[in-house]
Amino acid sequence: MKSALLIGLLLCGVASAQKNKEVTTKKNQHARTQxxxxxxxxxxxxxxxxxxxxxxxxxxxxxxxxxxxxxxxxxxxxxxxxxxxxxxxxxxxxxxxxxxxxxxxxxxxxxxxxxxxxxxxxxxxxxxxxxxxxxYAVPNDQFYSLQWHMPKLNLPKAWDYTRGSNVVVAVLDTGQTKHPDLMPNYVTGFDFLSDPKMGGDGNGRDNDPTDVGDGGTCDDGITYENSWHGTHVDGIIAGATNNTEGVSGVGWTTKIQNLRVLGKCGGSMADIADAIRWAAGITVANMIPNPNPAKVINMSLGAYTGIACPITYQNAINDAVARGVTVVVAAGNDGKNASGSSPANCNNVIAVTAVNLNMTRAYYGNFGANVTLAAFGGDTTRDDNNDGYGDGILSDLWSEDGKEWYYAFMEGTSMATPQVSGVVALMYALKPKITPAQVKDILKKSVTVLPSGACTQGCGAGLLNAGKALELTKALP
Ligand SMILES: [Ca+2]
Ligand SMILES: [Ca+2]
Ligand SMILES: [Ca+2]
Incomplete structure (x- = not known):
């Protein structure tokens, strides 16, 4: 029996799941001018x-x-x-x-x-x-005013430069669902889970990336509920925006390619490495070519391995980056140094940790020299902005049984990472020839510096600043 490195979800839990019709409908912010x-x-x-x-x-x-x-x-x-x-x-x-x-x-x-x-x-x-x-381009989506992370990331200014132009972000996660506030932005994905037990869909790899649920009892004896994790991540990047329904995405016209690599009890590195290459448009054995190669790969996944970046990971990441693709990964939710967390500790990635609404490191966010920058992961146990909800990131989700769609706040570096991926997609939209090295350089240069003492152990360059990142991107030759 071959041993496979299982990669878990960097998911810190759902705080206040709300059903669609029951969420307080606050008035949208009006477009401000200055x-x-x-x-x-x-x-x-x-x-x-x-x-x-x-x-x-x-x-x-x-x-x-x-x-x-x-x-x-x-x-x-x-x-x-x-x-x-x-x-x-x-x-x-x-x-x-x-x-x-x-x-x-x-x-x-x-x-x-x-x-x-x-x-x-x-x-x-x-x-x-x-x-x-x-x-300021403020979208009209119903719950935009609850998405506190958007203005704090200076996104309305970024939207004055671009709202996206069909740049594809490959989301390597639990797969896709028919959430109505998300479907308009999907392009063809794939189910990379080669183990039918993990896939739970009766077969191995196939061309249907539908998330059939990842709940079940695993080797650790714990029974997990269905997470619909990929749906929440998708919504942060490119929830259907300005459609008067639900939430807004970072990119209004960014496209999502769901590559299902996480099923029951996780997913294997071999499957993930294949998905990384396929996402980048690289030929993968026994696979049809990717009809819509991605410019950005989002991996809100990982594991605290305590070892250096596995070579399989590193080689796949290097191949994608050599194709001009930017790889954005979560730093992990262990509250530890990210040097022991893969793929955050691989070279050639943008590793994202999480801060709270008040811009201090979230209690779970990994830290240290491997972290490139921070975005908002939030803390659903706090309500620092007094909006009546825990300070998580609001996005698309389903009830545990998969029968009812709604919107829910979640926290984690999983939620911070797609904010960065979404902004990187906007950078590619503005300058299609931008290189991964330029992307990383600009992301670091454009950050909002964290308050003193906010992250003494190291949250990279600081907090993602979308508007400034797009301004610097625009200035590229
Ligand atoms: Ca399958
Ligand atoms: Ca929407
Ligand atoms: Ca709140």
């Missing part, structure tokens, strides 16, 4: 006296400030164009408004000086930039 830039080459100017605008434009020109009116606005001010020699220059996305600062502080020095000059001019009541206001 100045995010200015129209280049334009200002709004108001003169003190009405009726002599042409004369004042001429006087300004004599002083070296060439303004030409585009139109008069309703309050008697003028929208004007200025020529470059007037010393005014700003770009649309050039404003980096600091906390406590203003958009004016964020203008470049030359423009500030020119505005000051105009504002001191005797006949001018005021001159100001023509700000660009944009709605």
């Amino acid at each position: 100045p995010v830039g200015v129209v280049p080459g334009q200002l709004i100017v108001k003169f003190k006296k009405k009726g002599n605008a042409n004369g004042i434009f001429k006087q300004l020109a004599k002083a070296g400030i060439n303004l030409s009116p585009i139109r008069e606005l309703g309050d008697g001010s003028f929208l004007v164009e200025f020529s470059e020699d007037s010393g005014l220059s700003v770009s649309v996305l050039g404003l980096d408004v600091k906390a406590g600062g203003s958009a004016l502080d964020a203008l470049d020095k030359k423009t500030r000086q020119a505005l000051d000059k105009l504002n001191k001019f005797f006949d001018i009541e005021y001159a100001e930039p023509n700000y660009v206001f944009k709605p």
Whole structure:
């Protein structure tokens, strides 16, 4: 009998499972606006006296400030164009408004000086930039307001860059379900479980990645309930968004490829290694080629092995990364150093640990030098935001018997990892040629630094910052 390394789910439990119709329907947040830039080459100017605008434009020109009116606005001010020699220059996305600062502080020095000059001019009541206001893309999904992790990850800003463009994320997990808030974003997956006992679907590998449940009594003598773990992970990445139902995903049009590698009592590394390669579009023996190769692989799975990364894992991961695929893995829920947790301790991966709503390391989150960064895993025993629910991550789920779909808060590095995978998919959507090395570099550079003392044992570079990551991605050549 060959021994197989069994990989368990990094699942920390379900706190408050809610049935669809019974969840408190809080009002959605309204789209907020704030100045995010200015129209280049334009200002709004108001003169003190009405009726002599042409004369004042001429006087300004004599002083070296060439303004030409585009139109008069309703309050008697003028929208004007200025020529470059007037010393005014700003770009649309050039404003980096600091906390406590203003958009004016964020203008470049030359423009500030020119505005000051105009504002001191005797006949001018005021001159100001023509700000660009944009709605933060806030989706209309029913329970978006309970998804506290979304704004805290700066996702609305990321959605101003892209909401996805059909980038495929392969989710190596328990398989897919017919959850209505998820199905629109599926592409063809596969059932990689070669052991029919683990699969529970009467056969070995087949082309139906349906999650038939992973409950049962295992070698440890414990009887596990069906987890529907893959469904919850899928929803975090790409729950059908802006459809007025349920939750929102990190990517609005990101595609999910469910590769079923976890069944009853877990899944084997050999199956997982095959799934990693197939996801990346690499030929796998006795398998049809993947019709929709993925750019991102999400593995909210692992085990505390206490050993170095197994070679089988490392080789499969290396092959996928060599194909330009980014591999995102959970750091594990052992509350220990991730150096003993695989695949988090493999090279070439992005390993994700979990923090609470208050940005301190979650009690279960693995830590240490192998961790790349943190995202929100939450803690369902706390309610720091006083919304009446434990502070987990809200996503799609089913009742234990698989008969009723609903939405539920869960916690774990399993929930933090798909937040990173979802953002990585947005990065690929914006720059399809981005490399895994660039992805990792940008994720680390763009983090929100954790508060002092929040993770003394090491949560990597800090907390995932989606908006900043997309901004840096946009700036790539
Ligand atoms: Ca099967
Ligand atoms: Ca939805
Ligand atoms: Ca709460």
